[in-house]
Amino acid sequence: MRVTVRFFARLRELAGAETVSIEVTAPATVSTVWQAVTQAAPDLVPFERAISCAINAEFSRMSHPVSEGDDVAFLPPVSGG
Amino acid sequence: MLSVTRDPLSVEALTAQVEASVRHRGDGCGAVASFLGLVRATHQGRVVKYLEYEAFDALALQVFSQIQAEVEERWPGAALGIVHRVGRLAVGEASIVIVAATAHRAEAFQVCRYAIERVKQIAPVWKHEFFGDGEAWVEGAVADPADEAARMRALEIACA
Numbered sequence: 001m002r003v004t005v006r007f008f009a010r011l012r013e014l015a016g017a018e019t020v021s022i023e024v025t026a027p028a029t030v031s032t033v034w035q036a037v038t039q040a041a042p043d044l045v046p047f048e049r050a051i052s053c054a055i056n057a058e059f060s061r062m063s064h065p066v067s068e069g070d071d072v073a074f075l076p077p078v079s080g081g
Numbered sequence: 082m083l084s085v086t087r088d089p090l091s092v093e094a095l096t097a098q099v100e101a102s103v104r105h106r107g108d109g110c111g112a113v114a115s116f117l118g119l120v121r122a123t124h125q126g127r128v129v130k131y132l133e134y135e136a137f138d139a140l141a142l143q144v145f146s147q148i149q150a151e152v153e154e155r156w157p158g159a160a161l162g163i164v165h166r167v168g169r170l171a172v173g174e175a176s177i178v179i180v181a182a183t184a185h186r187a188e189a190f191q192v193c194r195y196a197i198e199r200v201k202q203i204a205p206v207w208k209h210e211f212f213g214d215g216e217a218w219v220e221g222a223v224a225d226p227a228d229e230a231a232r233m234r235a236l237e238i239a240c241a
Contacts, residue, residue, distance in 0.1 A: 009135055009207035010218040052205075052224040057139040059226050073137060079219035080136070080165060080206025081118050081177050081197055 001026050001068040005037055011051070011076050014043040024066070030055065031062040033072050050077055082162035082180075083145040085138045085206075090166055090178045092117060099162040099180045107158035108184035114193040118177040120170050127212045134167040134176055137205040141165065147226055148199045152181075152192050155236070159183045159192045165206055176208075195239035202231050 002023055007015045015037065022040075024032050030053045038044045053060050054073040066072055082098050092115050103110045120132050145163045152161045162180040170176055177200065181192035200206075203226045208219040225231065 006137075008137055008205065009209070010220070013218075050220075050223050054137070054140055054205075057137070058143070059140070059224070073140070075137065075205050075224060076207065076218070077220035077222055078201075078203070078205055078224045079208040079221045080134070080141075080204040081201045 001028070003028075003033060003066055003069070004071045005033060006071060006073040008073065009076050011044060011047060011074055015041045026068075028066050029062065030060055030064050030066060030072055033066060034062065034074065037074075044074075047074075047076060051075060052078075082160075082164075083142055083149065084164050085136045085141050086164060086166055087168045088166070090117070090164055090175045092175075092178050092180065095162045095164055095178050095180045096182075099160045099182045103158065103160040103182050106160075110160070110182045111184050112186040112189040113180060113182045114186075114189035115181070116177075116179040116193050116197050117175045118197070120172050120174050120176060122172045124210055124212075127210075127214070129172055130211045130213060131172065132170045132176070132211065133209040134165070134170065135207045135209065136165060136167045138167075140205045144200075144204045144224075144226060147203075148196055151199065151232065152195065155195070156183060156188050156192050159188060161192060161196055163196060163200065165200070165204065167206070191239045195235055198235035198238050199232070202228075202235060
């Protein structure tokens with residue numbers, strides 16, 4: 001199935017794109033999606049323990065299942081304010 | 082009263098909105114505390130030329146709503162406004178404005194402090210600093226809105 005992956009801030013720069021469309025095999029979780037994108041962009045790997053994720057603009061967990069057409073976002077540590 | 086904008090911020094405009102929202106509710110509004118976060122001229126000894134802020138707008142609005150709900154639960158009757166600016170900001174410009182309106186002054190300061198601490202913990206916003214001699218992304222907290230320990234820390238800071 002196909003999902004859209006969205007990157008922010010330094011993750012976006014390291015991934016080289018704001019969004020990418022990738023194919024993952026069902027059943028898949030956010031973690032499966034992360035594994036797939038880090039294979040294509042190994043520079044992202046060091047962030048593994050310091051990312052937050054969202055599915056369709058709702059905070060989620062790496063263990064959460066993803067569905068066809070989902071928009072999965074990976075967020076580096078935040079620095080607003 | 083909750084938004085992400087590319088435009089310059091106005092504490093007066095947000096104050097008017099927040100005050101009007103509680104003027105005739107409960108005990109009314111006898112106190113407003115506001116907070117402005119500004120772009121500082123230096124960061125760890127380096128001279129800042131300008132900053133760029135980036136946000137995940139849709140998620141940021143949800144986080145601001147969550148913070149508003151947390152405030153309403155802890156300080157019933159309080160009103161809260163949060164506006165974060167994104168895009169390129171010059172030194173001295175405001176990146177965030179927070180306005181808290183309550184019946185009495187003690188709670189207004191608490192709500193305002195709580196809100197900025199929570200924004201720093203969980204709002205999906207990122208600061209990119211540009212110096213005379215390079216640039217750097219600032220990375221603070223790993224955002225987890227369900228982390229109760231973080232929420233308690235913000236509450237302790239606010240009520241200290």
